[in-house]
Amino acid sequence: MSRHRMFARSNSVRLRLALTVTSVLLLASSAYGQTPETTALTEPSRSNDPDSDDAVMKTDNAAVREQLRKMEEQQKALLELVDRLQRQLDGTPAPAPLNVQSQTEPKKDGRYRDGMVIWETPEDDKVPFLLKLNLNTQFRYLNTLSSDDTFTDHLGNVHDVHTRNDLTVNRAMFILNGYVFDKRLQYSYTVWTAAGAASIVVAGNIGWRFSQALTITGGYNGAPGVRTLVNTFPFFTGVDRSMANNFFRNGFTQGVWASGEPLKGLNYSAFVGNGLNTLNISASKIDTHLLLSGSVWWEPLGAYGEPGKSRNMYDDYFASKKTRIRLGTAFTRSREDRFSNLDQSNPENTSLYNSDGVLTFSTGAFAPGVTLDEATDRLWAIDGGIKWNGLAINGEYYFRWLNDFAADGPLPLASTFDNGFELSAGQFVIPQKLMVYGRGSKVFGQFGNPWEYAGGVKWHFLPTERLWLSAELMRVRGAPYSGGFTPYTAGITGWVPVIQAVLAF
Secondary structure, eight states: OOHHHHHHHHHHHHHHHHHHHHHHHHHHHHHHTHHHHHHHHSOOOOOSOHHHHHHHHHHHHHHHHHHHHHHHHHHHHHHHHHHHHHHHHHTOOOOOOTTHHHHHSOOTTTTBSSSEEEEEOOTTOSSOEEEEEEEEEEEEEEEOTTSOSEEEOTTSOEEEOOOOEEEEEEEEEEEEEEEESEEEEEEEEEEEEEGGGTEEEEEEEEEEEEETTEEEEEEEEEOOSSGGGSSOTTOOSSSSSOHHHHHHOOOEEEEEEEEEEEETTEEEEEEEESOSOOTTOOGGGSOSOOEEEEEEEEOTTSOSSOSSTTTTOSSOTTOOSSOEEEEEEEEEEEEEEOOSOTTOSSOSSOOOBOTTSOBTTSTTSSSTTOOEEEEEEEEEEEEEEEEETTEEEEEEEEEEEEEEEEESSOOSOSOEEEEEEEEEEEEEEETTTEEEEEEEEEEEOSSOOOEEEEEEEEEOOSSSTTEEEEEEEEEEESOOOOOTTSSOOTTOEEEEEEEEEEEEO
């Protein structure tokens, strides 16, 4: 017999001997445990003093109870020892004691609770405080080299197409948020960078949560005139917002808004802000007209997504076999002006474009040599979606009116009307891991009818909906919009491949 086998056999014998001795001690302890109970019931000797007898009885009972408590602790310890010895003989690992998790391990959610918890005070602290970190990072490869070099607007003017072939940290958002002094007093601080647009924005929000039905917040936000501006970023089906959505949607500005869920499944956001897009505009250059925007959506069959940051995501990552639907609508009204510097034909304070890809407020957009100075923008959007067992279909239709023109010369028209839609469908072919999708959008415009269609795959290579790789190939004809952090530049017509990684926790 080898030395290894002899050692194993000797070890087994010792374990069995220890188990036998421990069991005997446990039985003896249990048997002895009957004696105190008998003693407690035995009538003590009585004296002639009743008060003295009562005092003696109380003292004896207290001593017996303490002895029983100690014996119970000894028996519990012996039982745990017997269990560990038995598991060693059987070769199975011993479970951790019940109190180990609370002493040496974090809670089940640990420091990650829809963001990384940096600091949180105890529940009974006089000054409640929570500091949490969220991060959105989007790294992208974009190639638009197959596009035509130029495009022609509705007046016959020829414009260059800006093509791209680059790698960018397309968006990076560093968000600190939580509550302070009172759990109802909420705050957030955001550093937002877009390398593709060479821009950095530092934004802060302060809010008060009255109830689930009402929270009022002031600060920076997207005017909620379309679905993609209501807590959906970056959880879109495709690599970014669609061509039509980017053309119609509002931008980001400073304002105050109310939001909440007054009835189960019914949500809203009502916003008053400075304008369609005033991220990088100083207060002295913002006009005096306020934007009004609001969105309402209903989820009659239950929540459209799981709680948390990805609550409004387009995909059905969690693949519930319960059918869920979403129905929503939004409206925006804003009086926009060109900019105080009339010599600049590409103003920074608005994202309004005509459907032929020309900035609405640029000189010559409507007539040669004429500049539009002011216009009123009205946008109405209707959206819907359905999810079931890994399949998600989402769509939105847009109507936009521009009127009440004020220009520095005669214009050939008093208003414009554009409408269009986006539609996407995605199916997880491997649950919570690999999704294939198709999407498309189109604009029926006053001066053009651009369109796009695309197909792609999305790979969640870790078991979370907050991290994924995606690859998409889209065909675009006459994009009516330019945005440094979107795949679109005005006038592009061709095939556009995009590969990107997204981390959003």
